[in-house]
Amino acid sequence: MSADQPVTGLRRLLRPSLGGNLFGTGNALLWPILTLVLLCLCNLGFNPHFLSIRVLDHHLFGAPIDILNRAAPLILVGVGMTLVIATRGIDISVGAVVAITAAMAAAMLGGSQAMAGGWPCWVAVAAALAIALVCGLWNGLLVAGVGMQPIIATLILMVAGRGVAQLLTAGQVIPIDNPGYLLIGGGYLLGIPLSVYIAVVVVVLTTAVLEGTALGLFIRAIGINPTATRLVGLRAKALVFWVYAFSGLTAGIAGILISSNLRSADGNNAGLLLELDAILAVTLGGTSLLGGRFSMAGTVLGALIIQTLTYTTYSIGVPPEATLVVKAVVVLLVSVIQSPTARRWLFSRRRRRPAPDSALKVPS
Amino acid sequence: MMRRWPTLPEGLRRVRDARLLPLAVTLFLFAALFGFGGVMYTGFFSLQVLLDLLVDNAFLLIVAIGMTFVIISGGIDLSVGSLVALTTLLEAVMAEHWHWPIWVIIPLVLTAGTLFGSAMGWLIHQFKLQPFVVTLAGMFLARGTCFLISLQSITITDPVFTAISNFRIHAGGGEISTNVLIAVLALAVALYLAHATRFGRYVYAIGGNEHSALLMGLPVARTKVLVYALSGFCSALGGVTFTFYVLSGYGLQAQGMELDAIAATVIGGTLLTGGVGYVIGTLFGVGILGTIQSLITFDGTLSSWWTRIVIGVLLCMFCSLQRLMERRTRRVVHLDPPPANATAGRAGAGTRPATTGAAMTHAHQVRPQAELRAHGR
Numbered sequence: 001m002s003a004d005q006p007v008t009g010l011r012r013l014l015r016p017s018l019g020g021n022l023f024g025t026g027n028a029l030l031w032p033i034l035t036l037v038l039l040c041l042c043n044l045g046f047n048p049h050f051l052s053i054r055v056l057d058h059h060l061f062g063a064p065i066d067i068l069n070r071a072a073p074l075i076l077v078g079v080g081m082t083l084v085i086a087t088r089g090i091d092i093s094v095g096a097v098v099a100i101t102a103a104m105a106a107a108m109l110g111g112s113q114a115m116a117g118g119w120p121c122w123v124a125v126a127a128a129l130a131i132a133l134v135c136g137l138w139n140g141l142l143v144a145g146v147g148m149q150p151i152i153a154t155l156i157l158m159v160a161g162r163g164v165a166q167l168l169t170a171g172q173v174i175p176i177d178n179p180g181y182l183l184i185g186g187g188y189l190l191g192i193p194l195s196v197y198i199a200v201v202v203v204v205l206t207t208a209v210l211e212g213t214a215l216g217l218f219i220r221a222i223g224i225n226p227t228a229t230r231l232v233g234l235r236a237k238a239l240v241f242w243v244y245a246f247s248g249l250t251a252g253i254a255g256i257l258i259s260s261n262l263r264s265a266d267g268n269n270a271g272l273l274l275e276l277d278a279i280l281a282v283t284l285g286g287t288s289l290l291g292g293r294f295s296m297a298g299t300v301l302g303a304l305i306i307q308t309l310t311y312t313t314y315s316i317g318v319p320p321e322a323t324l325v326v327k328a329v330v331v332l333l334v335s336v337i338q339s340p341t342a343r344r345w346l347f348s349r350r351r352r353r354p355a356p357d358s359a360l361k362v363p364s
Numbered sequence: 365m366m367r368r369w370p371t372l373p374e375g376l377r378r379v380r381d382a383r384l385l386p387l388a389v390t391l392f393l394f395a396a397l398f399g400f401g402g403v404m405y406t407g408f409f410s411l412q413v414l415l416d417l418l419v420d421n422a423f424l425l426i427v428a429i430g431m432t433f434v435i436i437s438g439g440i441d442l443s444v445g446s447l448v449a450l451t452t453l454l455e456a457v458m459a460e461h462w463h464w465p466i467w468v469i470i471p472l473v474l475t476a477g478t479l480f481g482s483a484m485g486w487l488i489h490q491f492k493l494q495p496f497v498v499t500l501a502g503m504f505l506a507r508g509t510c511f512l513i514s515l516q517s518i519t520i521t522d523p524v525f526t527a528i529s530n531f532r533i534h535a536g537g538g539e540i541s542t543n544v545l546i547a548v549l550a551l552a553v554a555l556y557l558a559h560a561t562r563f564g565r566y567v568y569a570i571g572g573n574e575h576s577a578l579l580m581g582l583p584v585a586r587t588k589v590l591v592y593a594l595s596g597f598c599s600a601l602g603g604v605t606f607t608f609y610v611l612s613g614y615g616l617q618a619q620g621m622e623l624d625a626i627a628a629t630v631i632g633g634t635l636l637t638g639g640v641g642y643v644i645g646t647l648f649g650v651g652i653l654g655t656i657q658s659l660i661t662f663d664g665t666l667s668s669w670w671t672r673i674v675i676g677v678l679l680c681m682f683c684s685l686q687r688l689m690e691r692r693t694r695r696v697v698h699l700d701p702p703p704a705n706a707t708a709g710r711a712g713a714g715t716r717p718a719t720t721g722a723a724m725t726h727a728h729q730v731r732p733q734a735e736l737r738a739h740g741r
Contacts, residue, residue, distance in 0.1 A: 063642035142680075142683075146683075147687055148683050148684075149637070151440065151496055151637055152636050155626065159620075159627065159672055159676040160673050160677065160680075163676065165672060166667070171667055276500060276504065289494055289497060309425065319511060319517070321487050321512070321615075322508055322511060322512055324505070324511065325504070326508075328501040328502070328504035328505035328508060329505070331500065332498070332501045335493050335497050335498070336491050339491035340492060359536075
């Protein structure tokens with residue numbers, strides 16, 4: 001690897017760059033790691049057994065396992081969202097896609113009168129993933145094909161999606177009792193929840209494809225300058241289209257995990273406010289909302305931070321709804337720190353002249 | 365000086381103008397939907413049903429008016445629904461737990477909403493943050509504050525509140541509530557603000573092209589903060605009317621209202637890219653949403669979730685229409701630069717002919733910006 005190649009993904013993660021630019025691109029993962037460690041220390045203060053893991057009924061049991069298990073859907077949604085945001089987009093329909101997927105799976109498994117149910121588990125899962133992919137393709141078509149602003153294009157599905165989900169469930173909360181399906185979100189393999197494996201596989205595969213091929217570079221290029229990317233000869237529109245499709249698919253997998261874990265499909269409340277959590281996870285992980293810079297590992301950390309935060313508020317005894325206030329403050333702080341203005345303020349105090357390499361960066 | 369109203373041929377030419385087309389489509393759609401209801405269901409085609417659209421959607425209209433200004437300025441405000449909920453809850457707490465008089469409560473909540481909005485506007489402008497991120501955080505903050513205050517729904521039994529809530533005015537065979545009066549007043553003030561004040565012109569100019577607005581020396585910073593302050597105020601006022609409507613305060617109220625408000629604005633013909641839109645269009649946007657709901661209620665066999673699907677479909681239609689128009693205008697501009705009078709006409713459609721001398725100068729200021737936009741694309 002020559003020196004002028006972009007350092008990305010695993011290589012960036014492994015690069016010893018702790019002395020670098022604290023707020024910028026040097027080591028985007030330092031802040032999320034620090035936040036997570038700080039949160040864990042907070043928890044240890046309240047509960048000395050926070051990090052202890054016991055074996056109970058052949059399963060690993062403890063707070064870290066619980067957090068990992070519950071963070072899995074958020075990680076999955078975050079993976080898709082990261083790529084969408086990296087192309088300067090946003091996907092606020094993921095919550096609705098989760099609801100549609102859950103409704104589809106439940107309807108296929110035979111909870112609803114709307115469909116002749118009783119399909120085997122794998123057919124239901126395949127159908128659910130297919131409808132999630134269709135949702136993603138629809139978003140991609142509106143954004144890349146029609147050329148709508150991403151927030152509006154996905155807003156359409158966000159509004160209509162819950163209606164579609166309720167159409168599939170006939171307006172009811174459908175219980176799921178298919179043992180195979182319940183295993184996906186509630187089963188264990190070697191003592192660790194299956195959902196964790198699913199999340200890990202998706203994250204590793206996505207990272208491998210992104211960083212093993214030029215795809216990651218292309219997606220960053222679109223985020224930095226879409227016009228230039230197109231002029232260079234990349235099929236930017238097609239890429240953006242498939243990025244939205246991928247986001248739909250990951251939201252679908254998350255929907256299967258959530259419905260399987262809750263043993264029901266609720267068109268109204270499944271995945272409610274999930275889009276906000278996903279955006280928060282992505283932002284916390286150091287992915288720039290302005291596009292062009294993303295970190296998959298950061299998103300995973302961001303999702304873990306959010307889940308740990310939720311766990312903490314539960315264990316301290318604060319009403320869980322209060323997490324919303326904490327999240328709001330965190331979003332504002334993170335985006336202010338990320339903003340060029342705040343960075344200029346901070347750096348003008350630290351050094352008068354800009355760093356030599358900053359001339360190469362595209363001003364955002 | 366009297367406003368010069370356009371003559372009929374002039375008016376027709378204006379309808380062909382791309383900016384007025386969505387408004388025309390909206391008007392037609394509203395009339396068609398209402399006519400469809402009249403043909404399909406007995407008792408639908410009556411003044412009371414028409415007035416009920418306003419009675420049942422007064423709060424949405426007020427919130428959507430604020431949203432219209434934000435979207436015309438090129439931004440978006442996702443916090444409106446949660447701000448409505450927070451307002452209802454604050455009112456309920458102050459009225460029921462602290463027994464404060466209504467004339468103290470309402471100015472207080474209106475100020476709170478305005479301050480909340482201006483804080484978001486300041487963040488957006490000062491740190492160049494994306495509006496949807498900041499207002500999303502605002503949405504979290506307002507909802508979270510609701511739950512910190514109270515997890516339960518608080519019913520309002522204060523006699524003044526109930527009296528205002530039950531007050532009805534009989535008007536030509538139908539009756540309207542206090543909320544309708546508030547909404548109509550808000551609409552009138554908003555129309556005046558948008559089309560006859562400097563502030564309104566600045567908002568259009570910033571939405572058209574923020575950079576050129578800045579180069580023209582318009583107070584971009586102040587206007588952007590004011591736009592979000594206005595939206596915050598409208599949300600609080602919407603919350604006040606919503607309280608009169610349901611007579612209770614609850615943190616889960618008005619969930620998804622931001623989507624309805626955005627939908628009403630977009631269906632009303634406001635371009636999401638900013639710079640183009642009419643406050644009056646929002647009235648018909650709200651009317652269309654209300655008519656869909658009434659149609660589904662009148663039908664009785666359709667389930668309520670069809671409302672959301674139909675709204676989604678309409679939203680999709682209007683957004684695609686906007687894109688198509690945008691493409692067409694751009695192509696025209698690229699192929700043959702429009703003659704001078706055509707450009708002036710287009711600018712005039714965006715910035716209505718002014719009435720006062722001071723506003724006239726601003727119309728001249730805005731005009732080069734519109735030309736710049738037409739050629740720059």
